[in-house]
Amino acid sequence: MKLSIRWKIIGAVLLIIVIGLGTLATSSSIFISSKTEEAVIDQSEVLVDEMANSISTFIDGYEQSMRRLRKR
Numbered sequence: 906m907k908l909s910i911r912w913k914i915i916g917a918v919l920l921i922i923v924i925g926l927g928t929l930a931t932s933s934s935i936f937i938s939s940k941t942e943e944a945v946i947d948q949s950e951v952l953v954d955e956m957a958n959s960i961s962t963f964i965d966g967y968e969q970s971m972r973r974l975r976k977r
Contacts, residue, residue, distance in 0.1 A: 908916075
């Protein structure tokens, strides 16, 4: 069965569209993945810093309370 020129052109255009969309989807996925990873790392660093500050504040308050109890 011989394909007409019309179907050959339609097939070529569809193939180009599919390849273009596939490339776009792949590159977008890789880009979004790397940006998401960076954002999670940054948020984790902020969370760790805040937890360290909270723990330090708690320990300082506990230490001051213990000193007050010893003075009595």
